[in-house]
Amino acid sequence: MKLARATFTPGVLGGPGFFGGMFELPGGYLKPVLVSSCDGVGTKLKIASVMGKHDTVGMDIVNHSVDDILTCGAAPLFFLDYIAMGKLDSALVADIVKGLSTACQEVGCALIGGETAEMPGLYHGKDYDLAGFIVGIVEKDRIVNGLTIKPGDAVLGLPSSGLHTNGYSLARRVLGETPEALSKVYPGFDRSIGEVLLAPHVSYFKTLQPVMSDVKGLAHITGGGFTDNIPRSLPEGVSVRINTGTWDVPPVFELIQSLGQVAPEEMFRVFNMGIGMTVFVDPSHVSTMLAAMPQARVIGEVTAEAGRKVEIV
Amino acid sequence: MKLARATFTPGVLGGPGFFGGMFELPGGYLKPVLVSSCDGVGTKLKIASVMGKHDTVGMDIVNHSVDDILTCGAAPLFFLDYIAMGKLDSALVADIVKGLSTACQEVGCALIGGETAEMPGLYHGKDYDLAGFIVGIVEKDRIVNGLTIKPGDAVLGLPSSGLHTNGYSLARRVLGETPEALSKVYPGFDRSIGEVLLAPHVSYFKTLQPVMSDVKGLAHITGGGFTDNIPRSLPEGVSVRINTGTWDVPPVFELIQSLGQVAPEEMFRVFNMGIGMTVFVDPSHVSTMLAAMPQARVIGEVTAEAGRKVEIV
Structure with missing residues (x-):
């Protein structure tokens, strides 16, 4: 079972029939380079499950992703999430998405889509997994790459x-x-x-x-x-x-x-x-x-x- | 534990320290619109596990994603995957990535990155999850949106x-x-x-x-x-x-x-x-x-x- 993510932010075009979206590239870039990253929250999820608190892991995956692409000098454009669990728990998903939204809004990143997958038999009890995908942008001649780092820096x-x-x-x-x-x-x-x-x-x-x-x-x-x-x-x-x-x-x-x-x-x-x-x-x-x-x-x-x-x- | 994806295709810039990559936007677009989608393979994974055959689910997630953004008229640019399991099985991951690569190459899509997450306690036995994230591009005035569909079509x-x-x-x-x-x-x-x-x-x-x-x-x-x-x-x-x-x-x-x-x-x-x-x-x-x-x-x-x-x- 799959659920479309309900949160869209301004700047996102339409809502297609799949669990993603359209994003018009901002103008003003001469040689735009897209910087993307995929990551999960790892076993911090286990702590969240025991504590029954699920908004912070939503913030974690967004902020982790934003920081990853920031290392190339990129500004975030849009984010998609993947949430998987054995049996849909709407309240839990809403908590996670609340955290995703808060963190995305903080940096002006569109939460453009995501998927919630219900997979009985793969996830047990209250277990769930959470992964995130981010796309950002940087002007080609402004890519941060460490090449000019020298002794004494x-x-x-x-x-x-x-x-x-x-x-x-x-x-x-x-x-x-x-x-x-x-x-x-x-x-x-x-x-x-x-x-x-x-x-x-x-x-x-x-x-x-x-x-x-x-x-x-x-x-x-x-x-x-x-x-x-x-x-x-x-x-x-x-x-x-x-x-x-x-x-x-x-x-x-x-x-x-x-x-x-x-x-x-x-x-x-x-x-x-x-x-x-x-x-x-x-x-x-x-x-x-x-x-x-x-x-x-x-x-x-x-x-x-x-x-x-x-x-x- | 996290593993960087080893497969990069030409056109992808450098290899940053995180599990994604940089992709220079192709030229020739007046108003480029990025179209993205996130999806999983669902419980087809259970069949793959029982059959011990894991390259086809890699092809599944890429092709599913390509077809999703194709509904807007978008051509694929790059793809990232998320693979999660309890204990790293390199042969299994290699099989999945082989399928991802084959399907990406087929449509000229860069397999730009991905993450393999090892999460003992969340995934049991030979269970694993596989999700994918794609970004494609379409010229704004060529977006396929169904608005001109009329009776008799x-x-x-x-x-x-x-x-x-x-x-x-x-x-x-x-x-x-x-x-x-x-x-x-x-x-x-x-x-x-x-x-x-x-x-x-x-x-x-x-x-x-x-x-x-x-x-x-x-x-x-x-x-x-x-x-x-x-x-x-x-x-x-x-x-x-x-x-x-x-x-x-x-x-x-x-x-x-x-x-x-x-x-x-x-x-x-x-x-x-x-x-x-x-x-x-x-x-x-x-x-x-x-x-x-x-x-x-x-x-x-x-x-x-x-x-x-x-x-x-």
Whole structure:
């Protein structure tokens, strides 16, 4: 069984008979490049199911997708979702779509369509899956690709709200995932660990869009943490040194590290450790960047060492 | 766990650090409109799992998506897939991606990215889900929208290869879904019913693209059969009469109808009954259309009855 998504935003043409839509390309681009991404929320969905709260995962998948294409300098155009469950639960779908809508509106992205698939026998009980597809646009000569990053450039970090959408397998193993485990309020926290774990993925579009012309490269810290995501943004012949202690690691990471006795290097390979996006800039632009983004911190620098390594000191 | 899709086609720019890609918009469009769709394969996946054959569902999701946006007159640009399973099975993923690639290449669509999500606890045993997302393009004044359809217009039908991607819940209930049930070769068939059920969704792009300027409207016969899909393509004030007997209903539908004692109207509401796409054309264009598409049949006509009804006689 399939349901068309009811939410359409202005700018979207008509409503065809399938679960997508038509979107007129905005004018003013000389060589428009479309940037697209597909992703899922992963096992953060399990936390949402136990907590019975489903709007934040809707925000997660949109914000994650927006941040992914932002690493190329792209502005979001439209988004489609795929929701699959065993038996249609309209209230649950409405909650998810509420989160999708909120996050799309925040960045001016059309929620152009989506599909809700009812697949008994594949999804059990209250289980469901949620994936998202985004398309954005960037002028060809404004693509952010990291090619001009050179030794001496600064690495800025923008704060995350928590785990975002990665590391939930390890987090669930360490913290548990029963209603009792997730309702626990640990010392130093003002809410349950379940609520802490559901904090929505931060969207960096509005923060970075105004300063994008001074950005040389971006790394969205998702699955694989600092270790896997930063090298993909670097050109040959350089590496990056990250100076821990230049930002406050949120308590949830310290809790997982301590309870699970996780090695520090493993923490940086699995989690964002409080930094959701790293921004590579020329040293001469650091002060204007920090003035425009007061939440940013200089967390490291680009070094002349070959091999696109990430050294965490 | 996430895996980047390895297959990129020429025309795609670079490979960013996320599971999507960059696609430079083709030139020559005055007012380019992007047409997108998101869909899943549904419980046809269950048949694929039992049969241990996974390339055809890859073709299914691409062809289904291509046909969806084709109903607006759009040509495919690029496709992304979402594959989710409990534990990564590389051979299974390779089979699916082989099908995706084959179908994309067939219509010149870039397989630009995708995600493989490993979600233990959500997907059990060999279960997996597969969804797809397509973006195509059409010049704004060439959008096919059915608005000029009028009484007396002809309804052409293009043959399907079988169930395509809809009606599998009913088919599985009637035919069974054990290995024994699916390996059965029914009288009059030259292969097992499992193989018959896995026949890939037909892509109509190459057939319809050359004659698109004479097409007034299109209905892709998917979930909801004739009954739900045709009305969405019609303007106010008309209806459609379909003349059964003008085409050969494939034996698989007769088998399901007979074994399941399914009422004829239910068959037309659930299945495509051998017609995967209906094409609305002016009567003066019928002979040239049939010459260009020898596999097409005139299966009905547009009537002056209000209500966008579908009468099957």
